């Protein structure tokens with residue numbers, strides 16, 4: 001597979017958006033790959049407020065399993081490549097991830113915005129304040145309750161139909177970026193899938209990396225077909 005190196009000038013500002021594909025080679029399943037099912041459930045059945053209202057135990061079993069899976073894997077060469085480029089670019093680098101795993105942080109990234117929340121945080125539905133949590137809640141009796149007010153505690157995850165976290169802090173660096181690099185996302189979930197349209201309207205370079213074309217492929221100025229670990233370490 002051939003692609004040109006991405007030469008960044010000292011005035012460039014790089015905005016990176018990642019999706020489940022960047023963690024695939026660490027061993028974490030993507031959402032829409034291989035059927036996209038968990039125990040026969042579609043993600044929409046376990047990742048919505050309706051699912052939570054109907055069956056919090058099922059939802060917590062799903063996220064407990066995802067916590068177990070994430071704890072069992074390591075960051076890969078693509079996560080590490082992004083951490084290296086951040087070391088060089090400093091504040092001219094911004095990483096926005098749709099992933100809720102912590103592999104970017106464990107790969108050395110410092111400036112990470114988790115627009116869809118974090119697997120290792122939970123929050124009380126009433127107090128609404130996220131806190132660090134690595135526990136597994138897998139039975140009805142074990143469902144967590146808030147220490148302060150006794151209300152149920154939910155995963156700190158942005159579910160379908162909910163608004164991504166702190167969008168303003170994403171659009172500011174997106175508006176200043178000179179290059180948009182998107183890695184391993186199917187381009188089907190908005191608003192993230194629309195970042196490339198915003199960037200294209202501003203006329204900046206927009207590059208996609210992944211083994212297959214995303215749904216919004218036509219909006220990119222370049223699509224590099226290859227896996228994240230094949231392409232990212234050789235790109236800069």
Ligand code: APR
Nearest residue numbers: 019020021024030031032033098184185186189210227228
């Ligand atoms: N390297 C790079 N990309 C890969 C790799 C790889 N090794 N393997 C698979 N991919 C690509 C697939 O081609 C696909 O385009 O990763 C993408 C994964 O797509 P999805 O499963 O749809 O994941 P994502 O785009 O991150 O999902 C967006 O949907 O369910 C919600 O909130 C959840 O954040 C998630 C959002």
